[in-house]
Amino acid sequence: MADADPDRPGLRGRGGQSGDRNIAAVDAFDDVLSANRRHADGFALGHLAAPPARNLAVVTCMDARIDPLAILGLEAGDAHVMRNAGARVTSDVLRSLVKSVNQLGVRRIVVMHHTDCGAAKIELSALRQAVTDATGNDPSDVEFHLIGDPDEALAEDLAAVRDHPYLPSGLPVIALRYDVATGVAEPLLDAVTA
């Protein structure tokens, strides 16, 4: 593992500076790091180009049940995937889409919400309270982009892509809702960028 490196505070403590609460934080990742060694053995995807081969971008939720590549029949190298809580088309997602489309050949965009989404089940006040209880800090400055009405939120997110001034006109956009119980991604709305 890495020696102490003042530029990488997360790994600094490995050498044993007591009092640093980051000491041996890396140990919490033994499972994923050892899995990566196995992944890298016989790795055969080093030839892939950065532009998505299927000219596709997918915006979806961070929900652990969602495997966007499997759900949409994609493989590594095929698509840009942007994920956040709720699959919301935030300013940061739009920032990424602007780059995808204008520099990396993306020509079609999927916005995929899903059933049983945490962003639609949590009350804003409860979320703020949980953060305050856990940290002592009030997160009322954070826009959590929670979902009230799921259909409205999906329409809003589709429209945010459709109407964005830095995406060229004529690109197809589709809004799906993935059912975590059945695996079906239902197309509910579609549009063409304005």
Ligand code: ZN
């Ligand atoms: Zn979700």
